[in-house]
């Protein structure tokens with residue numbers, strides 16, 4: 001693990017704008033913020049598409065709330081980028097190469113539209129948990145104070161949101177059955193774990209040195225699997241086994257699954 005050079009919340013927008021930080025800091029920061037904003041935007045898009053197809057009124061209310069929150073999260077991060085002189089269009093353009101990587105498969109698949117309430121529930125739970133870790137552990141302690149403050153606001157929404165929080169796996173099993181939940185987890189788990197990105201990448205190393213992240217992607221992925229295991233424990237549903245190397249896949253995957 002590289003040594004962190006900058007403490008949490010130590011850099012403001014003026015420091016970057018006036019060139020008081022390493023130019024590589026600005027490059028890494030914009031790349032990270034653009035990826036964060038895109039993940040929020042894709043999640044919002046997924047809820048928007050889901051809302052259009054749902055008929056259950058209680059679920060529609062819950063999804064509409066999540067949609068409003070995710071749009072708010074995206075706008076918070078785009079605002080941080082705007083203060084650095086980066087427009088939404090420029091930020092989105094910067095993410096084009098990232099969208100082809102396994103780390104964006106889960107939010108992209110979510111944005112393209114989720115078929116059925118079970119997959120919506122499992123995908124939403126998965127994305128909520130990954131967001132909680134990335135934002136709560138990495139971004140909340142960012143050396144870039146505006147990003148850390150945006151993360152704090154996002155976490156307030158997540159703390160208030162009970163609809164897709166812990167306990168939802170138990171509800172999902174009661175509603176759809178353990179086998180169906182297990183199948184849905186098989187469909188979502190590899191992409192969700194890959195959302196954290198490759199272990200030990202050069203970009204992550206740079207982010208850790210600059211204090212833009214606190215943990216390597218691999219550590220966050222392990223924390224995610226532990227959290228998932230704890231949440232699944234009362235349901236009796238096991239975590240599907242995954243391959244070790246990145247990108248992770250189901251270890252017992254059959255062609256065409």
Ligand SMILES: [Fe+2]
Nearest residue numbers: 040070073131
């Ligand atoms: Fe979000």
